[in-house]
Amino acid sequence: MNEILIEGRRLRLRRANVTDLNYIMTLQYTPENLKFIVPFDEKYHREIITSDGSEKLDVIVEEIDTGNSVGYFMLRKMDSPFVEFTHVIIGKKGLGYGREALKLLLKWAFEVKDFHRVWIDCKDYNKIALRLYESLGFVREGFLREILLTNGVYENLIVFGMLDREYFSWQEK
Ligand SMILES: CC(C)(COP(=O)(O)OP(=O)(O)OC[C@H]1O[C@@H](n2cnc3c(N)ncnc32)[C@H](O)[C@@H]1OP(=O)(O)O)[C@@H](O)C(=O)NCCC(=O)NCCS
Numbered sequence: 001m002n003e004i005l006i007e008g009r010r011l012r013l014r015r016a017n018v019t020d021l022n023y024i025m026t027l028q029y030t031p032e033n034l035k036f037i038v039p040f041d042e043k044y045h046r047e048i049i050t051s052d053g054s055e056k057l058d059v060i061v062e063e064i065d066t067g068n069s070v071g072y073f074m075l076r077k078m079d080s081p082f083v084e085f086t087h088v089i090i091g092k093k094g095l096g097y098g099r100e101a102l103k104l105l106l107k108w109a110f111e112v113k114d115f116h117r118v119w120i121d122c123k124d125y126n127k128i129a130l131r132l133y134e135s136l137g138f139v140r141e142g143f144l145r146e147i148l149l150t151n152g153v154y155e156n157l158i159v160f161g162m163l164d165r166e167y168f169s170w171q172e173k
Contacts (some may be wrong), residue, residue, distance in 0.1 A: 108117065
């Protein structure tokens with residue numbers, strides 16, 4: 001039985017299991033996703049999936065109507081008040097799934113799990129993700145200069161954060 005984190009109108013977020021490993025690896029290594037993330041290997045994901053889930057979590061975004069997987073998130077530092085969303089990937093793009101799934105993840109993080117802070121980093125040229133995070137209420141907190149080396153090129157990251165009180169005041173708007 002899959003552990004469901006939260007359900008919305010079109011999507012549900014559930015904990016990944018070993019049968020999702022292929023999907024997670026394929027999604028990460030699809031070129032249009034790979035350029036914006038730092039992939040982990042299958043062994044690492046298997047360890048997360050088979051762990052007790054208290055520190056890291058691999059999460060599948062699933063369409064409620066079809067049961068098909070449409071995206072993937074990874075969460076880290078779940079054993080602290082400061083959870084990190086490290087991978088945000090939607091395979092079925094441009095349908096509003098990224099926005100809907102992130103809203104669900106934020107709702108779960110702040111309303112169910114009572115985290116104090118959620119944070120995420122993003123390459124500085126990832127225009128779609130940057131706009132999406134800001135429009136969801138994330139605050140631009142920092143700029144990490146040339147912190148990644150990708151195929152011989154140094155890349156910058158922008159750090160976004162959201163605090164619990166910001167989340168709840170955003171909900172009232
Ligand atoms: C970034 C990502 C998660 C967004 O998911 P998505 O389901 O495609 O996005 P949505 O359909 O919810 O759209 C979110 C916003 O981006 C805009 N957008 C989506 N695709 C776009 C495109 N190709 N060109 C321009 N804008 C686009 C949408 O118009 C929407 O903005 P709006 O709500 O103001 O209209 C997804 O594109 C993805 O997986 N990208 C590759 C991996 C990645 O970059 N991950 C983030 C790492 S930090």
